[in-house]
Amino acid sequence: MSAAFEHPDVVLCPGGPMLLRGDHVVEDADGVRHRTTRAVTAVCRCDKSASFPWCDGTHKVLPDRLRPA
Template sequence: MSPDAGDAAQRVVLTGDGPLLLEGPVEVELPDGTTARSERPVVALCVCRRSAIHPWCDTSHRRRARRKPPEENA
């Protein structure tokens, strides 16, 4: 994005082990050079690469088994 693209900062929300939330509309450039565009007010971008509708999140990250923290020895 060029420096003169606008004065307002784009808001990005990191959700831990879920998607990356962006205030929309957004246009995403994919590795193959194509672009995906969403006009939604909030867009969830997949960061786990499990989504069937990548780059958009389809909540596939929720099906991943979570590791339990190691038991502490007293």
Template sequence: MKDRDFDHPDVVLVPHGPMLLRGAESVQDLEGRVHTVDRPVVALCRCEKSSRLPWCDGTHKVIPR
């Protein structure tokens, strides 16, 4: 988009890390439960080892790559 000076994507995939999601109001997890979002940015777990799915809790850092 040329009318914007900076990239500011709504979804960012962090290498070996979570998916950052901006501006969402709700997220549905793998069990179909819907979670309300009350932060400007959330981190969604991609390693599926988080203790608080669907959110990232940093656990990916202790999993050997």
């Protein structure tokens, strides 16, 4: 029998970004809105990205205590 698979729209990556599937508008802390441009987008959760609100991989060089849960 063919299974139905879990396929969430929002994925919290341990120690890393939040993945968003689909079109979204993300409002940052200054009220500026950013529209997603790709099918899957990585949203920064460590607050250190130079491309905020999008992830740029910076979480990988942070010490464990500064990485998102």
